[in-house]
Amino acid sequence: MQKNITIALLFCIGTHVCFGQEEMSPAEKKQQTLVTEPVTLYKGFFRLQLSTYYSLIDKIFLDSKKQSTEGNSWGDNFSVATHLQYGISDRFMVEASIPYIRQRIFQSFRYEFPLDRNGQFSDTTKWETRASGMGDLELAMGYQLIIESPSRPAVAAYLRVTLPTGEKDVTDDKDDNPDSYNMPTGQGEISINPSVRLRKVSYPFAYGVNVGYKFRNEVTKITEVDKPAVSYKNGNLADAGAFVNVSLNDWVIMRNLVDFYYKEKDQINGSETGDETWLLEYVPGFSFQLKRFRFDQLVIIPIKANLGSADPSYVLLFQYTF
């Protein structure tokens, strides 16, 4: 009996050595996909990422339904962010990212005035509201609290801090139209966003959940042209999400994420303003891993919300691991 147990143990150890401890080369590690890579970057690895975001301002959620806004305003929102990630150890990584933001809103209005009994004066006025420039810098760190094993998921904690490097004030664009102005590209605030992520790989699937909460401070800024600055505080933001990523082959991953956000009311000079907002969104996408290069496409589809844009947004990510 003892002999049998010894053989069985040796077999288990042997199997473990053969299959469980197989070391990957650094080059192989750099080519791991979204499903197979660990939740933080390996020690000494440097990753450069460019992310682009494009959204349209066409429909909004009002009374929990997708509706068109009144009038004919039309806009789009485009940003490109550069992310630099570095693995300090196999469990600890840091990241810095800075976005460039371009937002435009176009609108026109036709007015008619009576001149006398027989005639009227009519004309069309149109204006464009823009935002263009660098946004707020974000610094982040992530630490793997628990390394994934066959019996338990990976658990990682992240901390993101936003610093107010972007323009925080609404500014006059120097044209004659009082409705036209430059929108800010930053929030002017310092925010702290701790979050936790659990992930389990069961090839070809990787699934998990994440929760986070963003604390935002009060800031003095100009929110209307030719008006004095006010103390403004964006509402704190809570989010929770669940994801399932599927390897369709060795280099193509289908991504699926469901996210829920809840934002408290904003405050102006200490008084609450506006509404609490929430958003449920589904984010499908594909990730293509070509050696060390990764290209991801995502579509953010708002499902239900209280206020906020109801149109999908497009996200493209380009990553290279050095």
Added chain:
Amino acid sequence: MVRILILAFLVPLASFGQSARDSLLATERSIDRPITLHGGQLRITGAYSLAVISKQFDENGDATNLRDDGFASVRHRFGLDIKYGVNEFVQVSTFIHQSSQTIRDQTRGIFSANPEEDPNVYQNLSYEYKGWEDLSVNLDIRAPFRTKKIDVGLTVGISMPTASHSPDMPTHSIEYTAENGSTQYNVDYNYHYNLGKGVTVAQLGGMIKYRLPKWAFSARVDYRHGLQEGASYEWKHQLVEYEEFEYRQEFFTYRLPDTFEYYGEIEYQPLPFFDIILNVSGYHSQDGWKTVGRDKVAIPAATLVTINPGVELIVTPRLWFRQKFQFPVSGKSYEGAYTFYTSLIYNLFLF
């Protein structure tokens, strides 16, 4: 959400068991594929397109930028396309789309000389185009050439009036406000249109494809003709007691314009799983009319030329991923839409 599932349900199908005939798909690059399916092959395509309609070509071909005036709009379109290869030379297919778009007109302010007696009026107009489009069924026949270098095919098809084509009743609203002695009316005119054509439309088309080891060149033309005149109505409204709207239907008859669609396409296959596509497409419509009262008014002839680069990835032999951009180049009496297409294509052999 249901529309998202059109795309999403294709992926789990990828885990279905492989059949012996799948080796055909595994070895066939995009440029090698015959222009009809193999016998017994089923192909399901789920597609989504986002069109940003920010340009309008007038009857002289001059383009107006709709975005600058805030008139631009967005069209979301979902499609499901199912093809089946009866044998190596005959294919049947059916496809249907669902689409939504809202066009918002300028707000119009009509100001009174004496707002204490006559109110100021603010008018908003929106036109919503939403719903299913008609179901189409096609039959494709491929010429039985011995060479694989060239393919020639013929398509006959029909689009059936399965979708609603008459507009739904408008949902106009009016709101009265009085402030500081002046009065104001806010009037919202909301029109809702369906996307059916209302008549049966016949299609006749042809295609040719020529292949080199890493290149393929193809051209296609399709002609569509409405088989009968259609009848529909427009909603007219009347404000009753400054409180609510009454609606009535005003009938008209119409003939859909005949349309020609054509394209030339170059494909380059640098890798077995990766195909680069450059497509130049054209659209022309003419000979449509609509009655206005007792008069028959011609629908202006319209043209559009677009350039459409794209790529196709063979994710697995059964599952393909295709993306395409459409850029409007020139046109007459037609919208210029910047469109982004994404499709997931799943193939299997039933028998």
